[in-house]
Amino acid sequence: QLQLQESGPGLVKPSETLSLTCTVSGGSISSSSYYWGWIRQPPGKGLEWIGSIYYSGSTYYNPSLKSRVTISVDTSKNQFSLKLSSVTAADTAVYYCARLRDGVDGAAKYYFDYWGQGTLVTVSS
Amino acid sequence: EIVLTQSPGTLSLSPGERATLSCRASQSVSSSYLAWYQQKPGQAPRLLIYGASSRATGIPDRFSGSGSGTDFTLTISRLEPEDFAVYYCQQYGSSPLLTFGGGTKVEIK
Numbered sequence: 001q002l003q004l005q006e007s008g009p010g011l012v013k014p015s016e017t018l019s020l021t022c023t024v025s026g027g028s029i030s031s032s033s034y035y036w037g038w039i040r041q042p043p044g045k046g047l048e049w050i051g052s053i054y055y056s057g058s059t060y061y062n063p064s065l066k067s068r069v070t071i072s073v074d075t076s077k078n079q080f081s082l083k084l085s086s087v088t089a090a091d092t093a094v095y096y097c098a099r100l101r102d103g104v105d106g107a108a109k110y111y112f113d114y115w116g117q118g119t120l121v122t123v124s125s
Numbered sequence: 126e127i128v129l130t131q132s133p134g135t136l137s138l139s140p141g142e143r144a145t146l147s148c149r150a151s152q153s154v155s156s157s158y159l160a161w162y163q164q165k166p167g168q169a170p171r172l173l174i175y176g177a178s179s180r181a182t183g184i185p186d187r188f189s190g191s192g193s194g195t196d197f198t199l200t201i202s203r204l205e206p207e208d209f210a211v212y213y214c215q216q217y218g219s220s221p222l223l224t225f226g227g228g229t230k231v232e233i234k
Contacts (some may be wrong), residue, residue, distance in 0.1 A: 037223075046213065046225060046226070046228050047162075047170065047213055047215075047228075048225070049221065049222070049223040049224065049225065052222075052223070061184050062222075062223075063221055066157075096169055096170075098169075100223075101175070106157065106158075106175075107157065107176075107177055108157045108158075108175050108176025109157065109158070109175075109176075109217075110217030111158075111160035111175040111176075111215065112160070112162075112170070112172060112215070113172050113173060113175075113181065115170060116169065117168075117169055
């Protein structure tokens with residue numbers, strides 16, 4: 001059974017960089033059928049896609065966050081990571097990592113089929 | 126940018142009743158790229174429906190999805206106590222590549 005687990009500091013100071021890692025177990029991050037993504041959810045609010053990465057390192061970011069986001073992958077450790085710079089209180093949220101299904105042309109795809117449990121990151125001095 | 130608008134914001138129903146949730150897109154969305162999720166308090170979202178109408182593994186058949194173009198619907202035929210939750214639709218398309226709707230809360234009447 002595939003499992004994803006987020007890890008990283010739960011408290012980050014304003015203007016600093018938020019760093020999280022997602023460790024994938026029970027499957028390979030190098031599968032050609034999947035992308036890997038980060039999604040966040042501010043307290044009491046909806047879901048926002050941050051960005052996604054393929055095992056080859058190709059990245060796709062939400063334009064609203066692109067200038068501050070870097071997502072990277074380490075296939076040797078079966079992990080991918082998120083860095084969000086210059087954080088403010090508005091970046092306080094539960095951050096989820098998830099697997100994004102790819103597929104052949106014409107097939108249903110680009111949905112998140114496995115999610116981590118999420119980790120709350122609070123931006124505060 | 127494709128915006129997904131979910132309605133109603135809150136749906137108050139009793140167990141055993143039928144729930145009909147709407148997801149409307151600001152531009153046409155490929156049915157292959159429309160998904161629905163369920164989220165309970167303190168939990169991660171769970172995939173219910175992908176490709177607009179295909180149930181994910183382990184999802185009961187009381188959940189069904191339909192629609193095309195700009196209008197999509199999630200139907201729960203008979204609400205069970207465990208179905209009271211927040212539901213989100215999600216699409217893949219033009220920039221931003223992935224967007225979620227604002228969610229519909231299904232609460233016990």
